[in-house]
Amino acid sequence: MPSTPIKQVTGKGVYVPGDDIDTDRIIPARFMKCITFDGLGEYLFHDVRKTESGEDKKHNLNDPRFAEASIIVSGNNFGCGSSREHAPQSILRAGYNAVIAGSFAEIFFGNSTNLGVVCVIASDADRATIAQAIEANPELEITIDVEDHKIWFGDQSVPCEIKPGARDSLLSGNYDPLDELLEGSADVAKTAGALPYMQA
């Protein structure tokens, strides 16, 4: 059963500066002692937002002007580190459904796409322009056009990149591959049958 196709994502933005934002920063391991993903949103970027004594740090993520944001704008190699799906799950559950970055770590990118979290790549200069525009006007509406490879904000637009496979999956609503994989079960048995180590 395909999900709803994702052709565009529209929302307000928040700028999370820095390259190599790793998965430990997105969701520190100590919040992963759980057997469901429910409630993870609360801990998104916990140590980026809070001091050790639990007070809010000065950060865009704590700034009420950006409280309604649903699109994250960040640096290069976003999501590097662990394969933990807790990272995109916490992003999704905290109310964000897209990330614009300079590049993405591969496992994070795949995990996000499977969940329908849209990850697009824009140049350093274009992300800086978007970040400035958000800072100048937090109410600014941003639209990521998955079909057209464009990010619109106000009356400006910049190009963005999205991997062709991920783009197709989002546009067709088949970003969760489980049903398609299940359909292949006869072929799977055939492939497994030819491999000695797969035999019971």
Added chain:
Amino acid sequence: MGKSLFEKVWDAHAVRQLANGQTQLLIGTHLIHEVTSPQAFGMLRDRGLKVQYPHRTFATVDHIVPTNEAVEPYSDPLAQGMIEELRKNCAENDVTFFDTNTGKQGVVHIVGPEQGITQPGTTIACGDSHTATHGAFGAIAFGIGTSQVRDVLATQTIALNELKVRRINVNGTLPPGVYAKDVILHIIRLLGTQGGTGYAYEYAGTTFDNFTMEERMTVCNMSIEGGARVGYVNPDETTFEYLKGRPYAPKGAAWEAAVEQWKSFASDADCTFDDVVDIDAAQIQPTVTWGITPGQGVGIEENIPTIEDAPTQSDRDSVAEALEYMKFEGGSAIKGKKIDVAFLGSCTNGRLSDFQEVAKYIKGHKVAEGVQAIVVPGSQVVAKIAEELGLDKIFIEAGFEWRAAGCSMCLAMNPDKLVGDQLCASSSNRNFKGRQGSPTGRTMLMSPLMVAAAAVTGEVSDAREVFGFATANA
């Protein structure tokens, strides 16, 4: 034209092409642990699905197990809940579970090879980014997210894009005091933390030919720190020798047949690679990270870089952020940084040979005052053999704590954590902000012997000097 091991294994496991162009790839061996599997089992239950190939699914518990309480219930009820959930899921689905009472429990990437489950020419997946460790055997091993763990449980396959292959040749003999850990830290320093994105790394050259399996595992383990999801070494006699007689290795006539088949998976001499990098082993130094990504490393004789020396604005920002977090001054020597904690363990360097090497040198030395030094064997099997060899006594005598098997302070999901901004000399694989359990805790990655040198001197030191290597500074 010949094919690489990656292509051969991929082709043997490719089931079909999916609508979006990805490949449905058969995952021969699925390894699971308590952190990234419970949600996947939950999703399975929600959809009324069963584990499709339970005999190819193996579980262990590693991230949350305390290393200093043997008896359940653990003092952390969340940890207790997680181990119980895994027990239940494995029992309900007929999955083999190397539980804490089996004598086989340990870090998933140590248990798989140790039991002989990890074999050449196979595909392996685990909800853990260090799954590339298993590539040391000539397997194609992927770290996957929890939705993909669900996919493998339900179908024994995942949807994937084929990777390019970069061959990394390291040739020559490593200088004394330079280890496999230094090789991979050097590679990451050279190629960057995202240099491997889209690639599988094939590690080759005479240095790798001469490496033991444990050394190969140390390098493959950290492929992901260089951005590569997959890393592998072609199987050879060293590989077969290691596997022979292990519990899950083929036996009798099946063994001979398996070895023949395994050999056929090795990259052909005439295959081409998407990229080739050559490294001279003699140039590699004992390497230590000074920053907050594994690529931020320097040789022990070098100074920490300055902000001004960084080539681009974004590099300058990264150096500035790392220096601020680590509380280090740009341009200062890496040597002499005072440490608070020394951690020996993890799936990178928590194997028998790591402890044997350190034990050889620390006799007669004492952990410096004010330093907490802990040794955490990567598995119960490692712990048992080490104890039979008396290594535990050597460590304890030198002032280290000898703990039970687990991930421990590699990511501090159990009670072993840094406190405040403590600085830790660590044999693990990640130095991210907050990685070792304190949001302001600081990690410096290095080889096990360099961790030991830091432990006994109380500061980052050149192990070759501390332990009297004849060739130090020669």
